[in-house]
Amino acid sequence: MPEFVLFDLDPRGVATITLNRPERLNAISMAMRDLLWEYLGACRDHPDVRVVVFRGAGRAFSAGADISEFGTAPSIIASRDARWQRDVWGLLQQSRCPTVAVMHGVCYGAGLELPLMCDTRIAAEGTTFALPEVTLGYIPSACGTQTLPRTLPPGVAARMILTGEPIDTEAALRWGLVQRVVPAGALDTAVEEEVAALLADPRPAMSRRREMVSS
Secondary structure, three states, rough: OOOOOEEEEOOEEEEEEEOOHHHOOOOOOOHHHHHHHHHHHHHHHOOOOOOEEEOOOOOOOOOOOOOOHOOOOOOOHHHHHHHHHOOHHHHHHHOOOEEEEEEEOOEOOOHHHHHOOOEEHHHHHHOEEEEOOOOOOOOOOHHHHHHHHHOOOHHHHHHHHHEEEEEHHHHHHHHHOOEEEEEEHHHOOOOOOHHHHHHHHOOHHHHHHHHHHHO
16 A cells, blocks of 8 residues: 655654655545644654655645545544544644745645645745635635635735635745745755755754744
8 A cells, every 4th residue: 555645854854744645636635634643743753853844746736635535524523523633733833843845736725724834835836826625615624714814915815715716826926825936847956945044043043933933
């Protein structure tokens, strides 16, 4: 059985978490959510982790939640209980380490909500971003209705949430959804530059600032 989320920790203390379901554009299943929760817990507890980088394998970062699993929980109560017990977004918000999202292809639904919880978002040219949940008759359920208005101008955020319409990298950069846009072939170099800058910062100072920002 393939590993739907990959984890790697290099000697510098850079943890890379990769969504690895490329044939489904990394649609996030419940099994993937559980793995994300485990790996984020490992990043929290491992003293050598200094930076956490999120990537998506294949043609996209993530097309969002796996809609084929919608409605498969035994009950709404069981579904909510699972979310509370394996709170991926809470672990991200409370991370003691800076977090970097490497975005390409499509970043829709949960595939945008996860990067919105990160400190730095770097995108390849041609990436599109959306919260299309309204087109399926429900609202963004992984903090998108809170994090997007805190990141974008309120009117822009409201339109994305209410219509589900995507925006491109030019608009994303202009409105602050991403901090940097680079050609696809330069994405790895841009991420390495960002990681190197973060690693150059003294660990206690970075951890303290990260704590102040997330509190």
